[in-house]
Amino acid sequence: MSIAASRSSVVKQDLANVIHPILPHRQLEEHQLVIVSAKDSTVVDADGHEYLDGMAGLWCVNIGYGRTELADVAAEQMRQLAYYPHTAMNLPAAALAEKVNGLLGGDNHVYFVNSGSEANEAAFKFARQYARHEFPRQNRYKTITRYYGYHGTTLATLAAGGMGDRKAKFEPLGGNDFVHVAPPYCYRCPFGLEPTSCDLACVKNMETTIQGEGPETVAEMIIEPVMSAVGVAVPPDDYLPAVADLCKQHGVLLHVDEVINGFGRTGRLFAHQHCDVRPDIVTVAKGISSAYLPMAAAVVRNSVFQSFLGDPSENRQVNQVNTYGGHPAAAAVALRNIEIMLEEKLAERSAENGAYLLDGLRTLLRHPWVGDVRGKGLYAGVELVVDRKSKAVMPQAQIKRIVERCQERGVIIGRSGGGRHLGNTLVLAPPLVLTRPEIDRIVSVLDRTIPEICPEAAA
Numbered sequence: 001m002s003i004a005a006s007r008s009s010v011v012k013q014d015l016a017n018v019i020h021p022i023l024p025h026r027q028l029e030e031h032q033l034v035i036v037s038a039k040d041s042t043v044v045d046a047d048g049h050e051y052l053d054g055m056a057g058l059w060c061v062n063i064g065y066g067r068t069e070l071a072d073v074a075a076e077q078m079r080q081l082a083y084y085p086h087t088a089m090n091l092p093a094a095a096l097a098e099k100v101n102g103l104l105g106g107d108n109h110v111y112f113v114n115s116g117s118e119a120n121e122a123a124f125k126f127a128r129q130y131a132r133h134e135f136p137r138q139n140r141y142k143t144i145t146r147y148y149g150y151h152g153t154t155l156a157t158l159a160a161g162g163m164g165d166r167k168a169k170f171e172p173l174g175g176n177d178f179v180h181v182a183p184p185y186c187y188r189c190p191f192g193l194e195p196t197s198c199d200l201a202c203v204k205n206m207e208t209t210i211q212g213e214g215p216e217t218v219a220e221m222i223i224e225p226v227m228s229a230v231g232v233a234v235p236p237d238d239y240l241p242a243v244a245d246l247c248k249q250h251g252v253l254l255h256v257d258e259v260i261n262g263f264g265r266t267g268r269l270f271a272h273q274h275c276d277v278r279p280d281i282v283t284v285a286k287g288i289s290s291a292y293l294p295m296a297a298a299v300v301r302n303s304v305f306q307s308f309l310g311d312p313s314e315n316r317q318v319n320q321v322n323t324y325g326g327h328p329a330a331a332a333v334a335l336r337n338i339e340i341m342l343e344e345k346l347a348e349r350s351a352e353n354g355a356y357l358l359d360g361l362r363t364l365l366r367h368p369w370v371g372d373v374r375g376k377g378l379y380a381g382v383e384l385v386v387d388r389k390s391k392a393v394m395p396q397a398q399i400k401r402i403v404e405r406c407q408e409r410g411v412i413i414g415r416s417g418g419g420r421h422l423g424n425t426l427v428l429a430p431p432l433v434l435t436r437p438e439i440d441r442i443v444s445v446l447d448r449t450i451p452e453i454c455p456e457a458a459a
């Protein structure tokens with residue numbers, strides 16, 4: 001059966017059996033995307049239509065699609081050893097840990113899991129366990145986190161996130177473990193200030209929060225350097241160093257979520273490496289394997305790891321296990337993925353082509369509905385407003401239409417959170433192999449589509 005012929009049977013089979021993430025089932029009944037193949041930055045559907053994937057899947061296929069070499073790596077590892085639990089050692093996981101540790105300064109240990117959510121879950125637990133060991137007279141269990149952030153989909157990571165709509169049907173989510181503070185979302189500064197003169201009011205707000213909660217109750221602070229969910233919010237350069245100082249001052253571990261930001265997305269291998277900050281915990285996923293196989297990790301500085309050492313009778317070891325953690329085939333694929341990224345200098349390419357993309361996107365500011373264009377590396381947001389002065393958000397209906405129209409024109413564009421979470425930013429996080437002609441095409445499709453759809457909001 002040809003791919004095109006099988007489309008209708010796949011759709012029938014799928015609708016009758018599959019629960020899809022996040023999309024309303026009714027929407028899927030009306031419109032289905034069946035992707036059957038992909039190469040570099042282009043994906044192909046069952047009807048043979050090609051789409052330039054401006055989102056690298058879910059911000060994750062960093063080295064691009066169609067690297068058959070990685071299939072060979074996986075097959076070879078599966079023939080040798082497909083699986084054994086990570087309570088024992090295996091060659092690819094040890095090699096991958098050494099590689100990741102080296103890229104993050106060389107004084108870490110790596111705990112492998114399978115998704116960004118699990119990596120953050122593991123990190124929350126490590127921070128609490130560390131605090132229990134190191135501050136036995138205190139009860140440090142809280143995580144300070146930011147509104148509008150996203151750190152995963154499990155109950156604890158949802159609680160840590162600051163996306164109200166995503167949490168609403170599951171609340172209450174535990175107790176007061178996750179304490180939210182204002183995000184560094186400069187276009188809509190929660191304090192009504194400008195980045196050039198704000199004196200980092202949002203970091204002062206964090207300090208007040210830590211003092212108010214009592215530092216002796218706070219285990220860690222989770223920070224995604226460039227905030228994804230709210231539409232690529234890039235903080236001022238001195239934000240992360242100031243947060244790191246604050247953490248140090250109060251004995252709070254700094255946990256940097258590099259699940260999207262990491263592995264070249266922002267123009268450095270890791271986004272926190274744009275400044276001179278060494279986090280205590282770094283969580284990684286997505287780009288670590290470019291999604292060829294599931295792989296993720298919580299990377300812990302040795303200053304934290306040493307807290308898990310001791311005589312077995314002390315019971316200080318990491319008290320958890322993940323069946324697929326350190327999976328040999330996934331580890332082998334992730335290692336080769338990282339090598340490719342380094343060989344092809346994809347982080348540098350992300351910086352250079354990201355600047356080119358941002359220049360292109362800034363030309364869209366000539367449309368009155370484009371309120372803000374921001375980004376770092378191959379990672380950009382175009383925030384749409386009805387009115388530039390009031391910054392009234394472009395309604396969801398128009399944003400959805402723009403995304404759909406771009407797709408009809410062969411370009412996949414993402415968008416920010418949605419609902420009360422401000423879903424009015426178009427987002428780009430393409431494969432890092434994206435070419436300049438492809439960047440021109442993305443900009444040109446947006447340039448045509450925005451003025452077509454946006455005036456409807458004013459009508």
Ligand SMILES: Cc1ncc(COP(=O)(O)O)c(C=O)c1O
Pocket residue numbers: 114115116117118120150151152153224228257259260285286
């Ligand atoms: C910043 C961030 N952290 C964590 C996660 C969760 O990762 P996963 O979907 O692999 O569980 C995501 C997912 O998009 C994310 O954007």
